[in-house]
Amino acid sequence: MFNTLNLRNLARVTLLTLLIFPFSVNMARSADLDEIIKRGVIRIGCAEIPDINLLKDPALPYYMGFDLELAMEISTEFRKIHGASTEWVHVPRTDQRIPFLQDGKADLIIRTFSITSKRLESINFSDSYFDNPGLTVVIPKGVTGIASFRDLAGRKVMVTGKSTAEYFVLKNVPKVKILPVANDKYAVDYLLKGKADAYVQDFAMCLFHVSRFPDLRLVGDPFTMNDKKDEYGIGMQKGSDNLKKEINGILTAFEKKGFLKKLYDKWFGEKLAQVRKVVPLIGGKFDINAAGMKLSGTLEEKRGDFYLFRSDDGATFFFPPSSIQYLKVIEASPQKQTIEKSSNSKNRAGTKKRARTKAASTK
Helix, strand or coil: CCCCEECCCCCCCCCCCCEECCECCCCCCCCCHHHHHHHCEEEEEECCECCCEEECCCCCCEEECHHHHHHHHHHHHHHHHHCCEEEEEECCCHHHHHHHHHCCCCCEEEEEEECCHHHHCCEEECCCCEEECCEEEEEECCCCCCCCHHHHCCCEEEEECCCHHHHHHHHHCCCCEEEEECCHHHHHHHHHCCCCCEEEEEHHHHHHHHHHCCCEEEEEEEECHHHCCEEEEEEEECCCHHHHHHHHHHHHHHHHCCHHHHHHHHHHCCCCCHHHHCCCCCCCEEEEEECCEEEEEEEEEEECCEEEEEECCCCEEEECHHHCEEEEEEECCCCCCCCCCCHHHHHHHHHHHHHHHHHHHCC
16 A cells, blocks of 8 residues: 555645536446446546535535545546446435445545455555544534533534545544534534534545634544544455556556655645635634635624625625635735644744734724
8 A cells, every 4th residue: 555645744735726516326237447438438527525525616516625536547547448438426424435336326425535454355445545533523613612522412413425534523422413514514504503513524525614614613633433544545346356457557646756745745735725714713914715616805704604895896795604704815914814833833923913913093
């Protein structure tokens, strides 16, 4: 197995770029390598998960993220080798990943898919391509008494269906009140509306949500099932051994030529780290995507469950926090500056904050 990419530095996240995927679903049986080559089409299943796979706009088939860019590159490589085209299969929920493979709707599932011994009883996995620090807990600000997953007993806790998070919580937290959700979008919305006490999900996605929504926060350290590694792999149907060998060969080639490292640096590197570090958002100037509109302007204030956003042309909009995608930071919020790595960096950040606040007061 080749070396996997470590997400420990996930707080440094880049701005996202777009990938366009035409999704469809085919009910034919999935197949091993020879049958796929004969068919001339490989079916690859993907879905929207924040930061790893982030849905741009529910009204449009535009997706972006680490897993999806990896899927596109695998599609390109498979076409080069075998001349096969790709049929993109939308897998909207985590509990659909294994059934989609077993029912033949997809040949590959590339969707933040953790490799576990239980899942290996039902499907095949490629070698791992991604190390996730584990699971973590997100709570809305105002909820108290939760410092780790051990404090979730008796609480209303959200998890996505058939996920490692659901399995972990049910096994390790007594008297928990499980609230299953279809995906992260619903979980964030429910947290912000006070409909649940906590959400347990992969650290990668949770860190993204907390950096995006100032009313959410992480508690405790990441944790894994039986203290084992949480590694992502590409799912495929049980018995598709030749396809597994082919995909592992492609992944190994990607690692040798530096593509996986390049992909990691693009999505979780240093380039535009400030975008996810600014806390809070109020007072900042942004390019955003909300309610199907691309807007530039200032996030002026929070009113109840909504943010007031004033565009550069003077128009005002009220959006629920979970509906806003921040495309670009034009000017960070003057209320609080970024969190840096070292004490020296913190001092410099404090100096910048004071200078910016002073400059703002003279306008």
